[in-house]
Amino acid sequence: MSHRPLLSNASVPLTKEVEVMDERGRLSTISIPAERPLTLYIDKRELVTLMTLGGAPESLILGYLRNQRLVKAIEDIEAIQVDWEVEAAAITTRNGIADLAERTSKRVVTTGCGQGSVFGGLMDEVDKITLPADARLRQGTLYKIVDTIRTQQSIYKQAGSVHGCALFSGDGEMLYFVEDVGRHNAVDSIAGRMWLDGVRGEDKVFYTTGRLTSEMVIKGAQMGIPFLLSRSGTTQMGHMVAEKLGMTLLARCTGKHFLALTGKERLIMEPHLADVLRVA
Amino acid sequence: MSHRPLLSNASVPLTKEVEVMDERGRLSTISIPAERPLTLYIDKRELVTLMTLGGAPESLILGYLRNQRLVKAIEDIEAIQVDWEVEAAAITTRNGIADLAERTSKRVVTTGCGQGSVFGGLMDEVDKITLPADARLRQGTLYKIVDTIRTQQSIYKQAGSVHGCALFSGDGEMLYFVEDVGRHNAVDSIAGRMWLDGVRGEDKVFYTTGRLTSEMVIKGAQMGIPFLLSRSGTTQMGHMVAEKLGMTLLARCTGKHFLALTGKERLIMEPHLADVLRVA
Numbered sequence: 187m188s189h190r191p192l193l194s195n196a197s198v199p200l201t202k203e204v205e206v207m208d209e210r211g212r213l214s215t216i217s218i219p220a221e222r223p224l225t226l227y228i229d230k231r232e233l234v235t236l237m238t239l240g241g242a243p244e245s246l247i248l249g250y251l252r253n254q255r256l257v258k259a260i261e262d263i264e265a266i267q268v269d270w271e272v273e274a275a276a277i278t279t280r281n282g283i284a285d286l287a288e289r290t291s292k293r294v295v296t297t298g299c300g301q302g303s304v305f306g307g308l309m310d311e312v313d314k315i316t317l318p319a320d321a322r323l324r325q326g327t328l329y330k331i332v333d334t335i336r337t338q339q340s341i342y343k344q345a346g347s348v349h350g351c352a353l354f355s356g357d358g359e360m361l362y363f364v365e366d367v368g369r370h371n372a373v374d375s376i377a378g379r380m381w382l383d384g385v386r387g388e389d390k391v392f393y394t395t396g397r398l399t400s401e402m403v404i405k406g407a408q409m410g411i412p413f414l415l416s417r418s419g420t421t422q423m424g425h426m427v428a429e430k431l432g433m434t435l436l437a438r439c440t441g442k443h444f445l446a447l448t449g450k451e452r453l454i455m456e457p458h459l460a461d462v463l464r465v466a
Numbered sequence: 467m468s469h470r471p472l473l474s475n476a477s478v479p480l481t482k483e484v485e486v487m488d489e490r491g492r493l494s495t496i497s498i499p500a501e502r503p504l505t506l507y508i509d510k511r512e513l514v515t516l517m518t519l520g521g522a523p524e525s526l527i528l529g530y531l532r533n534q535r536l537v538k539a540i541e542d543i544e545a546i547q548v549d550w551e552v553e554a555a556a557i558t559t560r561n562g563i564a565d566l567a568e569r570t571s572k573r574v575v576t577t578g579c580g581q582g583s584v585f586g587g588l589m590d591e592v593d594k595i596t597l598p599a600d601a602r603l604r605q606g607t608l609y610k611i612v613d614t615i616r617t618q619q620s621i622y623k624q625a626g627s628v629h630g631c632a633l634f635s636g637d638g639e640m641l642y643f644v645e646d647v648g649r650h651n652a653v654d655s656i657a658g659r660m661w662l663d664g665v666r667g668e669d670k671v672f673y674t675t676g677r678l679t680s681e682m683v684i685k686g687a688q689m690g691i692p693f694l695l696s697r698s699g700t701t702q703m704g705h706m707v708a709e710k711l712g713m714t715l716l717a718r719c720t721g722k723h724f725l726a727l728t729g730k731e732r733l734i735m736e737p738h739l740a741d742v743l744r745v746a
Contacts, residue, residue, distance in 0.1 A: 222702070399517070418626075
C-alpha cells in the first residue's frame with residue numbers, strides 16, 4: 187500500500203439542466219455537463235487553473251502533478267484540499283517544489299482537449315520509456331473492454347460533450363472510469379488514481395473515447411501502459427510516438443471493429459469472434 | 467484594406483498514409499491527419515510551441531497572437547516567416563512586445579482542444595464585449611450553412627480526427643473554412659484571416675464541429691460574432707458565458723435539427739423548413 191496524501195472528497199453537481207428550443211420551436215430541457223475552473227495552489231503559490239467537469243478533482247490534481255512531472259513521488263504530497271466554494275485547491279508538499287517557476291516556464295500548447303498545456307521536455311522523456319514486449323491482448327478481451335464501455339453509465343449518455351477514459355486489467359476487468367470535459371483531465375485523473383493506489387501500468391489496457399494525439403500517447407507511455415485503445419482515430423505524431431515506443435495502438439474500437447496501427451505483434455488475433463453477433 | 471504583414475506561404479502535407487490491420491487480420495492503408503510542432507519566436511524570443519495540422523500556419527499564428535492579446539493591432543506585426551524544415555516560425559514585431567514574460571505567466575489550462583492554454587484575464591474581457599442585439603439569423607440560412615459544411619471537401623472526410631471551423635456571412639455564404647487537429651487552432655486561424663482581411667464579426671455566423679466550451683464561446687465573442695453554431699454540444703460554462711454575453715448559441719446542428727440554447731430572440735424561425743426533405 188503506497189503512501190496516501192490527505193485528500194478532500196469534494197463533490198459538486200456534474201450536470202446542469204438548461205432550456206432549449208428545437209427546429210420546430212418546441213421548448214424542452216436538456217442536461218449539459220458542468221465545466222468549472224479549479225485553480226491550483228502549491229504551497230500557497232498559484233500554479234495553474236484547470237477547467238474541469240469536477241467529478242474527481244483530487245485524482246485530477248494528483249495526475250496533473252504526476253504527468254507534468256512537478257512532483258516526483260506521491261510521498262512528496264502531504265495534502266490536497268479542494269474547495270469548490272472558492273474553486274481552488276490547496277496542495278501541500280513535504281519539501282516544496284524546486285525552481286517551480288523555471289520548470290513551468292517552457293510551454294507546449296498541445297492538440298489534446300483539456301490539459302492543453304504541458305511543461306516542456308515531454309518528448310525527451312519518451313526515449314527513456316520502455317514498454318513490456320511480452321504483454322499480450324486477446325481480441326476477445328478487446329471486445330469485452332469495448333462492450334464494458336458501451337454499457338457503462340456515464341455523464342456522456344446523460345449530457346454529452348465529455349470524454350471518457352478507463353483503465354482495464356489485462357483480462358478486461360475495468361479498474362477505473364473517469365469522464366471530464368477535456369480528455370486530458372480524464373487521463374490525468376486515471377494517472378492520479380493509479381499513483382494513489384500504487385497500480386502499475388505494464389499489464390494494463392487504457393481506453394479513451396478521445397483521439398490518440400501525440401500527448402495522449404505520451405501520457406499512456408508515461409503510465410507505462412502498453413495498450414492504448416480509442417473509439418476515435420489518431421494523428422501522425424500519435425502514430426509516430428507509439429511506433430517509436432513500440433506501444434500497441436488500436437483506433438476505431440466500436441462493436442467488433444478496430445484498426446491496429448502499431449504494436450500489432452502484441453495482439454492475439456481471434457478473427458472468428460468478429461463474426462459473433464454483438465449482445466444488444 | 468488593412469495592413470498586411472509580410473507572410474510566408476509555408477505548405478506541408480496534411481495527411482499521412484499508414485498501414486493498419488482490422489479485426490479480421492486484413493491489412494489496408496488509411497490516411498491520418500498530420501500533427502506537428504510549430505515553435506513561435508517573437509523577435510527571436512521563444513514564445514510557445516503549437517501542435518498543429520499545418521494547413522494555415524501564418525493565419526494560425528496571427529489569430530493566436532490576436533486571441534491571446536499578445537499583439538493589439540495587426541500593424542504591430544511586420545512579418546511572420548514559417549519554416550517547416552525547422553518547425554519554427556519567426557515573428558517580427560514593429561516595436562516588440564512589452565513585458566512578454568509577465569503577460570504569458572498566468573495560465574489557464576482550458577477544456578478546448580488544441581489551443582489549450584490561454585493567458586490570463588479572458589473572463590475579465592468578457593464583461594467589456596457587446597454583441598449586436600439587432601443581428602438576425604433565418605432558419606433557412608442556418609440550414610444553408612449546415613448543408614455547406616456537409617458537402618465541404620475536408621481533411622476530416624479523408625483522414626478524420628480533425629476539427630473544422632468556418633465563418634459565414636449573415637446570408638450563409640462561406641467566407642473561410644479551416645481544419646486543425648485542435649479546434650482552438652482552427653478558431654484562431656479564422657481569427658487570423660479576419661484580422662488580415664479586416665473582416666468584422668458583427669454580421670457573421672461562426673460554425674464549429676467542436677464542442678462549445680467556455681473558451682470557444684469567449685473566442686467567438688472576442689471576434690465579435692453574435693452567432694455560434696456547433697455540430698456538437700455545449701458545457702455549463704459555455705452556456706453561462708453565452709447567456710452573459712447575449713450570444714446566440716446553437717448546438718447539435720445536423721440535417722434539419724438544432725437546439726437553440728441562448729439568444730433565441732435573434733433567430734427568425736421558419737419551422738416549415740424542418741419538413742422539407744434534405745437534398746442528398
